[in-house]
Amino acid sequence: MTEKRLNDESENSDNSVKRVDHFAKGVAPIKPEYLVTQNDNESASVIDDYNDDEAEGGDRQEEAPAASGKGRKRKGQNKNRDLRQQHEDVRLCSSLVDPDSGRVCQFGPAGCRNCHDIDEYFSHKQEDIEGTCPVFSAIGYCPSGLKCRWLGSHYNKETKKLVKDLERQEQARGVNVEVNKISTESKLLLQKKKYTFELANKYIPYLDSLVQNDENIAKQKEREELAKDNAASYVEAPFKVSEKKRLHLKNAKIVSPLTTVGNLPYRRLMKTLGADVTYSEMALALPLLQATNAEWALPKAHKSEYPGFGVQIATSKHWAAAKAAEVIYRETTDVSEINLNCGCPIDLLYRQGQGSALMEQPARLVRILKGMNACSGDIPVTFKVRLGTKDGHNNAKQLVSRVLAENTVAAITLHGRTRQQRYTKEADWNYISEVAQIVNNYNQGQEDSTGAKDSHEAVPTQFVGNGDIYNFEDWHNATSLPGVDSVMVARGALIKPWIFEEVEAQQYLDKSATERLAQLEQFSKFAIEHWGSDEYGVGLARRFMCEFISFTHRYIPVGIMERLPAKLNQRPPMWKGRNELETLLGSKDYRDWIKITEMFLGKASKNFSFTPKHKSNSN
Structure with a gap:
């Protein structure tokens, strides 16, 4: 088909308006007949740019980060959203x-x-x-x-x-149930600081001795002797990586840990659509140890998620990591792995030394992973990391090599961007491939040292890539790289929840608006089962359904595309669907999102409130 450019300009005409070139770089190529024109001389502008940090940071973020490193604020973000749902005016006892x-x-x-x-x-x-x-x-x-x-x-x-x-x-009974609920008794013990950490209390002194503090330990020899003494006092040997539960990540379909949108109903929906592995929303270690209800709601999972369910935690303290790992091990029943977040870019965590800040403190990171591995029982420990914190200063290779030398993790996930980049550039899969080779070489060395391929001592450390997986071609290209066991899918699974169906079919699926609406209906049912069918539960279900639609509305139907694939960094001009429902599902106006929820959750009450994350969706 001849490329028709839509940005022709007539400089001498007072009515001339610059048009959008739907083949230009960064613009999604939509068939001309589906482009929305406002009048004969004007085509709609490209839909506002998206800021995808909320997929990782969610509503924990308290201020706009410096995306450029020079204090530049986010454009158009509705900060400090009040998302609390009101109860009924008259409440029944x-x-x-x-x-x-x-x-x-x-x-x-x-x-x-x-x-x-x-x-x-x-x-x-x-x-x-x-x-x-x-x-x-x-x-x-x-x-x-x-x-x-x-x-x-x-x-x-x-x-x-x-x-x-x-x-x-x-x-x-026993099938359609939620798991990993902490007991009331244990919660009270945590709140009163009377919980017995049998493993952590023995191991933390050893970790303390590893901290290089010149004020207390002046000489390397003294430090080494003290570390040996504390290690000897830890009488119960921790599980080796080879003695823990086995992870099965090779070619697994993995949904990345996601904040806010990666809730239990969403993960349950993804399991019905082919996901093999899911992760909890990021939980902070300290609130877990304080037994806050909001934090302990995060490790909860549906029975269908296990095996293959991981709990992700964030912390900057080795003692908190060790204790959090132990309490998760003792108080939950259906957890396949505990994942340490070393990649979250949001300022709130970074300033506290958590998330991606751990990449700047390798010794601290190693101590945290040691503590988690020693105190997590038979649950394997994994961690997720970025390329680095600053552009041009990638240190993931050195960091991964150091962690591998400690032999404390069962799997490593690498997101192919730095903290500074956020989502402004495409993921660097060349670098990911290089790190995968480091892990592959390590595994080969471990296998050679044991002398037996099937030896229990030769359990390989698995490697997972992450970044810009939006279709089956991206998935298969990534998993075909040497040393890459699988890939995590984040935005690709939010915008297009049936992505794993495409991976299985190895083709693009032109889902009809009716099929997509059925998925949202299924999500609404799972949401009501999780949050409850009373007015308050319906309000929460509606709110999180709107959060979900804030991603699904960005999907561009295959049937209206001029060519495939559409990349994540391509923004579409204003378009209309092949029917009214498809157009509605693509609306960027949050009021239309609420209309969609009303199809399944009834008319929104006067007490319901929802503020979209971006001002562009408030129009």
Whole structure:
């Protein structure tokens, strides 16, 4: 097809407007018939640029980072978003959620601040959402009881009793469940600082002795002797890497750890779409040790995620890493690996010495990994790192070599950008390949030293690449590189959740708008099962569904593309879909995102609030 340029200019005309060249560098090539024109003389401008740091930083970020290293602020970001969801105006007392439960309010009707009159509560409660309650459909009963927004599907108005499907409850038992919930007793012990860290308390003194502090230890010989003494005091030998659970990452379809959007419902959806390995959202070690509810919500997973579920933590202290690894080992049941985040670029973590800041302190990083490996029981330890922190100063090769020499990790993931680059440049897969070769050479040396390929001592350290995997060609090109066992997919799996289906089919799949909408419907059901079917749970489900759509709306349908593939750094001009639904799914206006959620979660209440991450989506 002849390339038709859309940026012809007529300099002598007062009505002339510069047009967009849909074959220009950085512009996605969309077929002319799907481009939106505002009038005969003007074509729509390219859709605003995206800032993808939220995929890693989420709402932990408190200020705009210096993307150029010179204090330049992010453009168009809605900072300090208030995403708290309000409760109902009239709240029913929890003792009356299930009238047949026999629960009694400890405060009594007179002393309780919540409503004890069911009829009054019903008079203020929002109208039921049409259809069947997703939670009732999944497990045969609804824990939200009378507060459920789909109450009509499991409530007998004549008998005023909740309906329960005993057969469905039995079928769901042990299958459709969430795992890795810390016990109330253990949480209280952590909060009171009375939790017994049997492994960490013995190993931390040894790690302390490795800290090079000239004020306390003046001579290298004294330091070495002290380290030996502390090592000898650690009587229980930690698990070797070869003695821990085995990771199966070779050609595995891996979803990268993602903050905010990488929640349990999203990961569960990805498992239905072919993912083999998923990771929790990044959890901070110190809040885990303080037993904060928000942090302990992160290691939770759906039963379908295991095996193949990893918990990612961030910390800058070896003692916190050791204790966090031990408490995860002791308090969770379905964790395949504990991953240390050494690549998160956000300022909030970097200033605290966490995330990518660990790349600038190799000794500290090694100590942290040693502590995690010694205290994580049979759960293997892995870590994720970037090329470096500054452009032109990549140090991942040296860092990986040093970690390999310690033989403490089961797998290494390398993101092919520096902290300074963020997402402004394409991932450097040449450098990733070079690091993969270092890991490959190390594995070969380990195998040769044991003298037996199948020896338990010769468990290879696996290597995973990360960066710019958006289609099946990217995936297969990356996994074909020597030493690369697999790749992590981040934005590619957010924008196009069926990417692993394409990997299996080895072709581009032109998903219809109806098929894409069905995936969002499935996400909404998983979200309601996770957050609950009451007004508050529906509000959370709606909020995170909007966060999800903030990525899925960026997908450009295969059928309207002039040529394939479209790269992640290519921005499309304003376009229309092949039908109204496809156009709606591609809308960048957050109000349209809310409309999509209303198809499955009912009309948004007056209490619901959502602020998009970028001002360009607020129009």
